[in-house]
Amino acid sequence: MSNKKVLIVDDESSVRWALSEMLKGWGYDPLESGNAESARKIVESERPVAVLLDINLPDGSGLDLLSRIKHINPKTFTIMITADSTVENVVGALRRGADDFLSKPVNIAELQFSLRSGIRANRGGADDSKKLKPRILIVTDSEGNLDSMIRLLDIFAVELTGISSLAELRRACHEVHDLALVDVHPGLVNQTLAELRASRTHSDIPILVNHERLVNEISLAGVLPKYRAMACNRKEMTELIGRRANPRSDDRRQQPLL
Known part of the structure; x- marks a missing residue:
């Protein structure tokens, strides 16, 4: 360097x-x-x-x-x-x-x-295979949502950990990630964010929450600020991740998403 x-x-x-x-x-x-x-x-x-x-x-x-x-x-x-x-x-x-x-x-x-x-x-200019890839944790409440989020991020060279239950989240909180994406039912938002922030390895990382599922959820007022989480839609999620990650260099990003 x-x-x-x-x-x-x-x-x-x-x-x-x-x-x-x-x-x-x-x-x-x-x-x-x-x-x-x-x-x-x-x-x-x-x-x-x-x-x-x-x-x-x-x-x-x-x-x-x-x-x-x-x-x-x-x-x-x-x-x-x-x-x-x-x-x-x-x-x-x-x-x-x-x-x-x-x-x-x-x-x-x-x-x-x-x-x-x-x-x-x-x-830039170095061997892409040797670059450290951002480690992203995806927290969802269903396999369908998880698959959708993974396809959304497949254009980036990132390491993804995907989970679809709170039991899996507790295990994932023992690992290290650079950023967390949360896309869960409104009733699970508070507990999900609490679990993440209680983890030593996730206490300070950026957390992005898909607000498209939280519209008109008055009961969640103050929850995101309490846990320092950012509300955004999926398009904003990809833009923010794009600042941290390089585009994937293999042929997978050329394949259509079926």
């Missing part, structure tokens, strides 16, 4: 120092900024391969800076890091192009994996 520059944007000097020391230990060249304006200039001049970005900055919103970063270079791998992981922030970050979202205090292993996999995926 020729470019090892990673920009840390946080108004707390102690946080920048701690993250900088970790990055040095992993072989990266850390850059630091305490505000949005200097961070923008660093992105333009230094072209870092990745940015660790706090949402709350003294001179503006980290979400606005995220949009600027992606405008300057869409392939800059950007991780939002904040103590304020409300659903509004998670949704806003994902929709503006964030590649990952981690809560403070940062889990060191999760940060290291996210950086390594994200940078390798964005580099």
